[in-house]
Amino acid sequence: MRRYALILLALLWAAPAAAAEAAATPWWVWPAALFAVSFAIGIVGVLAGVGGGVLFVPIVGGFFPFHLDFVRAAGLLLALSGALSAAPALLRSGMASMRLAMPLALVGSVTSIAGALLGLALPTNVVQTALGVTILAIVLLMWRAKKSEYPEVPMPDPLGAALRLNGVFHDPAAGRDVQWCVHRTPSGLVAFAGIGLLAGLFGLGAGWANVPVLNLLMGAPLKLSGGTSGFVLSVVDTSAAWVYVNRGAVLPVLVAPSIVGVMLGAKIGARLLRVVRASTVRKIVIGLLLAAGARALLKGLGIWN
Amino acid sequence: MTRQEDRIPHEQFVYARWLDWGTRIALLLLVATFVAYVLELTTPHVPFDQLTRIWSLPVEQYRAAASAPAGWGWLALASHSDYMNYVGIVFLALTTIVCYLRALPLFLARGDRAYALVAAVEIAVLATAAAGILGGVH
Numbered sequence: 001m002r003r004y005a006l007i008l009l010a011l012l013w014a015a016p017a018a019a020a021e022a023a024a025t026p027w028w029v030w031p032a033a034l035f036a037v038s039f040a041i042g043i044v045g046v047l048a049g050v051g052g053g054v055l056f057v058p059i060v061g062g063f064f065p066f067h068l069d070f071v072r073a074a075g076l077l078l079a080l081s082g083a084l085s086a087a088p089a090l091l092r093s094g095m096a097s098m099r100l101a102m103p104l105a106l107v108g109s110v111t112s113i114a115g116a117l118l119g120l121a122l123p124t125n126v127v128q129t130a131l132g133v134t135i136l137a138i139v140l141l142m143w144r145a146k147k148s149e150y151p152e153v154p155m156p157d158p159l160g161a162a163l164r165l166n167g168v169f170h171d172p173a174a175g176r177d178v179q180w181c182v183h184r185t186p187s188g189l190v191a192f193a194g195i196g197l198l199a200g201l202f203g204l205g206a207g208w209a210n211v212p213v214l215n216l217l218m219g220a221p222l223k224l225s226g227g228t229s230g231f232v233l234s235v236v237d238t239s240a241a242w243v244y245v246n247r248g249a250v251l252p253v254l255v256a257p258s259i260v261g262v263m264l265g266a267k268i269g270a271r272l273l274r275v276v277r278a279s280t281v282r283k284i285v286i287g288l289l290l291a292a293g294a295r296a297l298l299k300g301l302g303i304w305n
Numbered sequence: 306m307t308r309q310e311d312r313i314p315h316e317q318f319v320y321a322r323w324l325d326w327g328t329r330i331a332l333l334l335l336v337a338t339f340v341a342y343v344l345e346l347t348t349p350h351v352p353f354d355q356l357t358r359i360w361s362l363p364v365e366q367y368r369a370a371a372s373a374p375a376g377w378g379w380l381a382l383a384s385h386s387d388y389m390n391y392v393g394i395v396f397l398a399l400t401t402i403v404c405y406l407r408a409l410p411l412f413l414a415r416g417d418r419a420y421a422l423v424a425a426v427e428i429a430v431l432a433t434a435a436a437g438i439l440g441g442v443h
Contacts, residue, residue, distance in 0.1 A: 087321070088325035252338075
């Protein structure tokens with residue numbers, strides 16, 4: 001595990017120097033480097049349960065020569081392709097609830113369009129600085145966040161009850177069916193409005209925020225929250241991705257190797273899940289996000305270009 | 306223990322099936338068109354040596370420098386190896402809309418008007434974003 005993290009750090013260390021001479025570097029070096037970094041991000045992302053987008057945007061935006069507009073678009077498409085690939089199995093197994101996801105995804109997709117439009121309208125240094133601050137806030141959230149396997153929901157709220165946000169899912173690890181329902185649905189909708197805005201603005205994907213809101217705020221079981229988060233993400237990111245696609249902010253040379261790299265890395269990561277200690281991975285991801293967040297902040301403030 | 310078919314609504318299974326196929330086709334298209342791009346099977350609209358000089362520009366300046374289109378203007382350039390990649394990317398982004406369109410009549414058939422409305426509004430939001438109506442694409 002440490003070997004993968006060291007390879008990733010070495011690649012990142014070399015990137016700014018190469019980026020300074022980007023025009024002189026043969027073009028094929030960049031997709032090859034993107035593939036390598038995305039592959040490592042795919043492994044680490046799965047092991048830490050954060051998805052690829054939240055790591056991809058600050059790392060590639062901070063250490064590669066592409067403009068942040070293109071990196072954010074690639075981040076959204078990368079998170080989108082991962083979520084779309086995982087969603088069918090999660091929906092079929094009942095680990096994701098379409099019923100729970102749809103109202104939240106609707107609110108999130110409206111605000112993610114607003115976020116994408118805002119991100120493309122704001123000056124780059126402002127977006128870069130805000131990205132740095134957001135990533136550092138995510139580090140804090142990851143560091144302090146608690147989880148609850150089966151949260152207690154004393155009584156569903158009226159809106160959640162009217163929308164019938166409840167069901168039964170089978171937990172294969174526990175070997176039993178779990179009845180679930182949610183509460184604080186209006187607060188959940190407001191939270192997903194904020195998450196959608198950030199997803200569109202920074203191209204981050206949003207698994208890092210979806211799961212705590214579903215699990216800790218709304219009271220959905222942890223595994224169902226993880227699966228449903230992927231479904232919500234697939235809708236929210238689609239909306240924002242269209243804004244970037246229509247602006248012509250999609251560079252195939254950036255998007256394709258990143259998507260393939262992350263998806264292959266995620267497959268390796270899934271195999272390593274059984275043998276790697278979650279706490280070690282968590283520390284590595286927090287370290288990477290800390291470095292990438294600080295780099296984004298310093299780049300945005302014009303201190304380290 | 307309840308049967309899986311009883312626990313999971315029918316529309317969720319249907320959505321999953323359509324999503325599965327849509328994503329597979331999109332990713333296949335994405336990889337195939339990228340291989341064609343890298344091998345320069347057709348001429349790219351933006352040559353690689355120019356691309357490395359302008360990919361650090363904000364998107365509006367990039368488009369001006371590359372004479373690159375916005376909105377659905379890429380369709381006119383789809384024979385070029387770089388814009389050919391948009392086929393897979395757009396297919397990926399269309400998959401969710403198609404799946405919602407498939408789920409909508411299932412909600413209506415079950416008399417679930419609230420979720421039919423949620424699905425219809427979501428389709429409208431996604432279609433508006435896809436059409437490029439928002440954001441002054443020009």
